[in-house]
Amino acid sequence: MGKISKPKLKSKIDFIIRVAGEGGEGVMSCGELFAKAVARTSYHVFTFITYPTEMKGGYAMTQIRIRDITIYSMGSFVDCMVVFNQEAYDKSISSLKEGGILIYDPEFTKIDESGNFVKYPIPFSQISVDTIGRALGKNVVVLGILSHIYGLAHPGLEKLINDRYGSKGKKVVEGNIKALKAGADAAKTIGVTTIMDLSKSEPANEEYMFISGNQAVALGAIAAGCRFSAGYPLTPSTSIFETLSKFLPLVGGRTIQMEDEIAAISAVIGASFGGEKVITPTSGPGLQLMAEQMSLASMLELPIVIVDVQRGGPSTGLPTKTEQGDMKFAVYGSAGESPRIILAPTGVEDTFYQTIRAFNLAEKYQMPVILLTDQSIGYRKATVKMPDFNKIFMVDQFDRKTKVKIPNAEHIDLVQRQIPTEDELKNYKRYKNTKTGISPIARPGTPGGQYLATGLEHDEYGKTNQGPENHLMMSKKRFRKLEQVSLAFERNPMETYGDPHVQIGIMGWGSTEGAIREARYLAEAAGVKVRHIHPHTISPLPEQQISKFLHRLKHLILVEENLTGQFAHFIKAKFGVKPIEVHKCEGMPFTPDEIFNAIMKVARIADEDNITNI
Amino acid sequence: MKIISQTFKTYKSAKIKPVWCPGCGDYGVLSALDKTFKTLEFKPEDIAIVSGIGCSGRFSHYFNSYSLHGTHGRALPTATGLKTVRPDLNVITIGGDGDGLSIGGGHIAHAARKNVDLTYIILDNNVYGMTKGQSSPTTPLDYKTKTAPYGVYEESLNPIAMFLAYNIGYIARTTSTDSKGMLSILTEAIQHKGFSMVYIMSPCVTYSVLPYAKLKEIVKPLPEEHDTSDKLSAFKYAYSDEHMYTGVFYKEEKTSLDERLKEVFNIAKISKTTSEIMAEFK
Numbered sequence: 001m002g003k004i005s006k007p008k009l010k011s012k013i014d015f016i017i018r019v020a021g022e023g024g025e026g027v028m029s030c031g032e033l034f035a036k037a038v039a040r041t042s043y044h045v046f047t048f049i050t051y052p053t054e055m056k057g058g059y060a061m062t063q064i065r066i067r068d069i070t071i072y073s074m075g076s077f078v079d080c081m082v083v084f085n086q087e088a089y090d091k092s093i094s095s096l097k098e099g100g101i102l103i104y105d106p107e108f109t110k111i112d113e114s115g116n117f118v119k120y121p122i123p124f125s126q127i128s129v130d131t132i133g134r135a136l137g138k139n140v141v142v143l144g145i146l147s148h149i150y151g152l153a154h155p156g157l158e159k160l161i162n163d164r165y166g167s168k169g170k171k172v173v174e175g176n177i178k179a180l181k182a183g184a185d186a187a188k189t190i191g192v193t194t195i196m197d198l199s200k201s202e203p204a205n206e207e208y209m210f211i212s213g214n215q216a217v218a219l220g221a222i223a224a225g226c227r228f229s230a231g232y233p234l235t236p237s238t239s240i241f242e243t244l245s246k247f248l249p250l251v252g253g254r255t256i257q258m259e260d261e262i263a264a265i266s267a268v269i270g271a272s273f274g275g276e277k278v279i280t281p282t283s284g285p286g287l288q289l290m291a292e293q294m295s296l297a298s299m300l301e302l303p304i305v306i307v308d309v310q311r312g313g314p315s316t317g318l319p320t321k322t323e324q325g326d327m328k329f330a331v332y333g334s335a336g337e338s339p340r341i342i343l344a345p346t347g348v349e350d351t352f353y354q355t356i357r358a359f360n361l362a363e364k365y366q367m368p369v370i371l372l373t374d375q376s377i378g379y380r381k382a383t384v385k386m387p388d389f390n391k392i393f394m395v396d397q398f399d400r401k402t403k404v405k406i407p408n409a410e411h412i413d414l415v416q417r418q419i420p421t422e423d424e425l426k427n428y429k430r431y432k433n434t435k436t437g438i439s440p441i442a443r444p445g446t447p448g449g450q451y452l453a454t455g456l457e458h459d460e461y462g463k464t465n466q467g468p469e470n471h472l473m474m475s476k477k478r479f480r481k482l483e484q485v486s487l488a489f490e491r492n493p494m495e496t497y498g499d500p501h502v503q504i505g506i507m508g509w510g511s512t513e514g515a516i517r518e519a520r521y522l523a524e525a526a527g528v529k530v531r532h533i534h535p536h537t538i539s540p541l542p543e544q545q546i547s548k549f550l551h552r553l554k555h556l557i558l559v560e561e562n563l564t565g566q567f568a569h570f571i572k573a574k575f576g577v578k579p580i581e582v583h584k585c586e587g588m589p590f591t592p593d594e595i596f597n598a599i600m601k602v603a604r605i606a607d608e609d610n611i612t613n614i
Numbered sequence: 615m616k617i618i619s620q621t622f623k624t625y626k627s628a629k630i631k632p633v634w635c636p637g638c639g640d641y642g643v644l645s646a647l648d649k650t651f652k653t654l655e656f657k658p659e660d661i662a663i664v665s666g667i668g669c670s671g672r673f674s675h676y677f678n679s680y681s682l683h684g685t686h687g688r689a690l691p692t693a694t695g696l697k698t699v700r701p702d703l704n705v706i707t708i709g710g711d712g713d714g715l716s717i718g719g720g721h722i723a724h725a726a727r728k729n730v731d732l733t734y735i736i737l738d739n740n741v742y743g744m745t746k747g748q749s750s751p752t753t754p755l756d757y758k759t760k761t762a763p764y765g766v767y768e769e770s771l772n773p774i775a776m777f778l779a780y781n782i783g784y785i786a787r788t789t790s791t792d793s794k795g796m797l798s799i800l801t802e803a804i805q806h807k808g809f810s811m812v813y814i815m816s817p818c819v820t821y822s823v824l825p826y827a828k829l830k831e832i833v834k835p836l837p838e839e840h841d842t843s844d845k846l847s848a849f850k851y852a853y854s855d856e857h858m859y860t861g862v863f864y865k866e867e868k869t870s871l872d873e874r875l876k877e878v879f880n881i882a883k884i885s886k887t888t889s890e891i892m893a894e895f896k
Contacts, residue, residue: 222888249875258694270682273682276699278695450658
């Protein structure tokens with residue numbers, strides 16, 4: 001078996017902080033400012049946020065994990081919790097570790113005094129009123145308290161406050177800085193313990209970006225050479241289109257907001273026909289609307305990248321929550337048989353590179369590529385190593401041989417779509433039935449390259465032909481490209497982790513990777529070894545790799561965040577296995593602990609099996 | 615490669631011939647558009663035709679241009695995306711009354727708001743011809759069709775009034791029998807900066823909702839005194855019960871989408887490299 005990663009397991013520093021309150025109370029900005037400040041140190045930061053769909057009110061929280069090694073998930077239990085009100089306390093308290101720190105405002109929260117926590121009642125709302133005359137600054141007071149606990153230097157925080165509130169005027173900035181100090185002073189006066197001194201931490205020695213999964217899509221698209229996006233706002237994908245709208249014009253690109261998702265995907269199809277690399281971001285409800293045009297792109301053999309930031313469904317469902325509920329639709333949602341590629345990134349950094357890969361695949365194989373992320377990746381923020389921009393390589397437009405590598409921080413290939421040679425233009429067949437199924441695309445404006453791209457079945461020239469032989473030939477041509485893709489995937493690096501000889505295996509897709517990985521480490525620490533496979537390509541699947549993984553495996557655990565086990569259906573049908581399915585359908589991501597418990601249960605079953613076998 | 619300056623005899627495709635019924639109005643429009651390209655001395659490789667579904671959706675097949683024949687109702691947003699990234703191309707969008715006013719009707723308002731620099735030609739035959747005789751948004755009230763066997767129970771649309779309300783910068787109506795009128799309007803419309811709408815009455819001979827004879831009877835050129843910058847006057851003629859007026863209803867030069875997006879770039883001013891953008895997220 002290929003390379004098995006040997007991660008650094010021992011971490012000295014691993015803190016999880018949660019700030020919970022009501023939507024509109026500044027929970028997000030407090031958490032974001034804190035996380036940003038930490039991100040500038042040498043520590044890794046990972047944030048997770050969840051908030052209600054409404055503009056104001058309802059439970060909202062942001063969770064920040066700080067670690068001295070790479071972070072794969074939001075973690076399971078919280079070390080330090082700040083609650084703004086009773087609801088936040090009631091909903092969060094079960095996640096606080098025994099002996100953890102609980103900070104609350106006694107005016108708004110009654111707590112269970114018997115809990116085994118370090119309790120700090122601090123009237124942060126009143127402190128805000130006393131300092132700036134309004135309770136609205138309480139989130140910054142809390143930031144001050146946290147800065148005391150974690151030893152964050154104020155000059156850095158003040159600069160971040162200035163960046164964030166500067167546009168609101170000097171008075172607002174000054175008020176917030178006062179509130180920050182008042183919070184830190186109050187913590188000191190009450191005698192809150194300082195756990196660590198982040199101000200003493202060395203600044204990061206490598207260059208990092210601190211970005212969300214959604215920003216990673218936008219930045220990945222720009223890095224891949226995408227210069228056009230058409231979109232329609234849809235939670236939780238909207239910040240992708242917002243980021244593209246801000247930055248694409250700066251690199252000579254264009255974005256247009258359309259009247260709906262159908263128009264958005266139509267516009268990217270038109271722009272792709274014009275020769276540009278294109279992307280349209282959406283979520284499940286939008287993906288449904290795009291279905292007919294996805295089939296058109298498959299039929300016209302035009303490269304397009306679609307991002308589905310999955311949310312809780314069906315219908316309007318849970319717009320701000322997470323779910324892995326669109327897999328079946330992404331793979332099968334088509335009238336007629338239209339080839340497409342589905343990629344499932346596993347985290348923020350991976351999203352950046354998988355986005356570049358999505359463009360490479362789309363441009364090379366001339367079909368829609370759907371990037372299936374979800375709310376938990378989209379809204380999560382993490383430190384991502386800055387890619388080396390000297391290591392970006394363009395694949396020539398006439399190059400039909402180069403084996404494109406999967407992009408990473410050390411090497412990025414950028415595929416440009418194949419164009420016809422002068423010879424080919426003499427009798428140009430846009431849909432030439434080649435060995436690989438890939439036929440060069442003429443860019444409008446090229447003399448002699450004029451062709452018809454029609455959604456009707458057509459011959460090699462593009463002319464309508466609904467004859468039986470032709471339909472079979474062209475259907476095979478289109479699907480031959482997909483076979484090529486799956487062959488390319490088999491040659492790609494293994495997506496298997498852990499000891500390949502153990503009898504328990506765990507499989508997941510997309511955003512659950514981090515939680516599964518950490519659960520595997522926890523299990524190993526508890527003496528239970530598991531192997532893990534996490535394919536990035538949901539369709540086509542790396543079948544040989546999976547078959548190899550399943551070989552001599554006794555117990556397969558299949559983890560996914562939905563009710564019915566969509567990926568499990570897929571795996572069961574393809575490989576004839578009977579996995580133990582672990583589902584979560586609560587709008588929230590798995591914690592490592594939940595998966596660890598599942599592994600331990602299966603380990604006990606495996607033990608019993610062994611006893612019976614004797 | 616040797617570049618030879620040439621005028622093209624025809625822009626029509628040598629490989630693909632129309633499938634329309636003999637006598638169909640669309641043949642006239644095909645010739646008129648071909649003549650227009652000749653008049654404007656376009657190079658075939660710089661023409662992009664985007665069409666939807668229906669008899670007139672087949673237009674994109676019949677020219678030796680870069681052509682995209684997409685799905686029902688989505689020609690306009692598809693062409694919008696194409697023109698946005700390729701302002702150098704001459705983009706023509708063509709479709710029928712079903713494609714453009716029913717399934718795709720919602721897109722017109724937004725193409726108009728964007729003022730995307732393309733020409734949209736709607737060929738109205740007052741019926742769904744390709745699917746063989748169902749009601750369209752312009753089939754008259756009480757007319758019997760296959761889907762309204764007891765008579766159409768909806769009022770028919772007044773497209774010209776609708777285009778005027780959408781603030782489209784160039785609106786004209788003509789008929790498929792008026793080759794001179796089509797040539798002059800198409801030439802002017804394609805040269806017009808911004809979104810232009812050419813509405814052509816193109817009778818169906820198989821499902822003859824509006825026969826040629828009847829069309830001839832009701833059609834009347836807009837009077838010379840009509841001022842094409844006067845929108846209220848344009849509305850008045852659009853709402854006429856007596857006649858179906860033809861000619862240019864309204865003309866207004868406005869900033870195009872391309873110009874506005876260039877402006878956006880000027881506002882943003884600084885051009886950046888990818889690595890400079892990434893650095894903003896440090």
